[in-house]
Amino acid sequence: MSSPQIVWLRRDLRLGDNPALYHAARQGPVIAVYVLDDVRPGSHAYGGASRWWLHHSLASLARSLEARGSRLILRRGDAVEELCKIAGESGAEAVHANRHYEPWWRKAQGEMKERLDLRLYDANYLLPPGTVTTGSGGPYKIYTPFSKATLELLPPRDALPEPEALTSPESWPASDDLADWQLLPTKPDWAGGMREFWRVGEAAAHERLEWWEDHVDDYQEDRNLPSVDKTSQLSPYLHFGEISPVQIWHALKHKRSNGWRTFEKELIWRDYAQNAICQFPRYALDNYRDEFDKIEWRDPATDETAVRDLKAWQQGRTGYPIVDAGMRQLWQTGWMHNRVRMIAASFLIKHLLIDWRVGERWFWDTLVDADYASNATNWQWVAGTGVDSNMFVRIMAPLSQSEKFDAAGYIRTYVPELAGLDEPFVHDPPDHMRGQYPEKIVGHREGRERALAAYKAMKGER
Ligand SMILES: Cc1cc2nc3c(=O)[nH]c(=O)nc-3n(C[C@H](O)[C@H](O)[C@H](O)COP(=O)(O)OP(=O)(O)OC[C@H]3O[C@@H](n4cnc5c(N)ncnc54)[C@H](O)[C@@H]3O)c2cc1C
The missing domain is CATH 3.40.50.620 (HUPs)
Incomplete structure (x- = not known):
């Protein structure tokens, strides 16, 4: 043998x-x-x-x-x-x-x-990280040229079948018992919502892909609408490698729709994030733009009001329904819609002026798709501290985002105390809801001005 x-x-x-x-x-x-x-x-x-x-x-x-x-x-x-x-x-x-x-x-x-x-x-990637290079042979730092170059190099390799047979060795090495690793929560068991929301494993990943094949054509229109809830939800399967992006790509390549083209670019964001951590291994730990090392964040380790605000954000009690719905979805299911991730992250960093790394840690602990590269790349993108990022001074207004992306149904699902409110109140509850739903922990204008002042001070423009 x-x-x-x-x-x-x-x-x-x-x-x-x-x-x-x-x-x-x-x-x-x-x-x-x-x-x-x-x-x-x-x-x-x-x-x-x-x-x-x-x-x-x-x-x-x-x-x-x-x-x-x-x-x-x-x-x-x-x-x-x-x-x-x-x-x-x-x-x-x-x-x-x-x-x-x-x-x-x-x-x-x-x-x-x-x-x-x-x-x-x-x-685990459409193209092996490090193989999409600029004309001079170096890695891309910015997503858009990286994406264009990737599209020129696609298709990816062919997907391999399962091995035809697996032969056993003459004797098996000793193995731990999975239950002894105590990976599941017991005291308390907070995973009830996740058990309801997900089926885990390779077969479940392929079932999800089959479902997605019927919906991907509408992705372009639906992807930003949390109430419609039509994104693939393939992220944890991709993170744990229960399905490969190459399998997904080949299953959907016959599609000609804008939805598929847009979805393909999201898979390329995933490749891009790996490309970023290959270049900047400490991307989840350090600001890429080191001028942000000087910004005066409100620090939950030393500032009581910052701890209070951080807890309100983590528990979905900020008084901003779209943020609270997202944070409660995260706590219940281990997942959050991408549009709402951006709004909730921006709210922590800008309205609450709390370092993006504090949010990165919370997502790391609570997301079932928590991924070193994708989490860091997106937090640095929202914060404006990353190699390719939104500007810090572009501050998302949670109330208008909620209306613009039609989040009423989403809010009613995850913030049940607001389920009886019609539009537009469900986006911004009236005063008589106090007692049932928290007051805003910071006003939009106040939060925005505080963030802009901190940014100016960092720039020495005080
Ligand atoms: C602050 C913040 C933190 C995030 N942290 C993570 C994380 O830890 N892990 C993670 O997989 N994604 C992360 N994302 C990206 C994105 O929100 C999720 O990939 C997406 O919501 C997963 O849902 P889906 O599978 O339905 O995505 P779809 O919209 O169906 O997209 C298909 C796949 O493309 C990939 N993808 C989509 N958008 C992105 C993106 N912006 N960056 C990288 N890959 C992307 C994912 O693998 C996703 O499953 C984060 C986004 C933000 C704003």
Whole structure:
């Protein structure tokens, strides 16, 4: 019997279009391994909502492997050390893995190459990060030219089928029991809303894609309307790699609609975000524009009013229905509509003058699609601190955004105390609602002026 091949799984929890698994299976018996490593990612170890998703995703993948006569080996600890141990115990010839670009995974891949025969594959992006380059061969910093260049280089590679067969090794290495990892919340169990909202796993991802095939043509018109709620909701499946963007692209490529073209560009934003963290590995931690290091944020660590405002934002009690609906949707389901993410993020950074990194942390803990690259890229974009970003001085007005994007139905769903209000009051509740719904924690004009003053002071224009 040929020697076993280890497949090191991370955010690629699928059997179809999984290059590492596919190539390993052609070379010998497969040992598929997931290592829960909470140390290497440092501040970006998985948050609560991601851990909930991860549990169900691993359980689903383990069932799929067992149905094919194979197994998923679970280990907890340092990823490189655990894989070296498994290789030693099993006599494995090589470790096959799909490339990951988070700075801690790039470091781990480098270390592993020194110790084992590590074979890396491109799996999780339309085009491998680093391959879309300018005329002079450098990486793009700005989305629009990156997107144009990507469109010229597409189509992506072909999607690979599931391996035809998975041969077992002569003996299996020891595995942890998933339940012992305690990824699910128990005291309290806050995941009820997420259980209702989501089905997790590779099969669920493909069902969602089938549903999306019938709706993508309307994406151009519907994508900004939270009440219509017609975006793909594929983000957590993509984040955990239960489906690949290449599979999605090939499934929808026959579409000729503007909706598909716009959707394709959103998938390119995802590629762009990876491209950004390849260039700026600390993108989730530092302002790209370092002049913002001087802005005087209100700091919840030292300022009582800032803590109060931060809590109101986190709990959906700001007195701005669109912001509160978004923050409550996030808490209940682990997901928030993109338009509302922008409004809620802008409100924290500008109306409340709280550092975008505080919001990035909250999203990291509460989103089921929390992604090092996409979260950082979007927070820096809204804040105006990023390499490609909106200007800080463009301050979204939550009340007019709510009307413009017709959010009444969305607000009535997530802020039930406002469900009886007609338009336009549901966007901006009248005074008699006080007692049932919070008063605005800051006036729009007051918040805007405070933000602009802080920006001017940063620029030395006081
Ligand atoms: C402050 C803020 C934080 C965000 N944090 C994350 C995050 O942690 N993880 C995440 O996946 N997305 C993040 N986004 C981007 C976007 O909001 C989500 O990708 C989108 O809402 C997911 O819903 P969907 O799958 O229905 O998207 P669709 O509109 O159906 O888009 C399809 C796919 O394209 C990708 N995509 C779409 N928009 C973006 C974008 N702006 N940037 C990068 N990729 C995009 C996603 O993978 C998404 O699933 C954030 C946006 C903001 C404003």
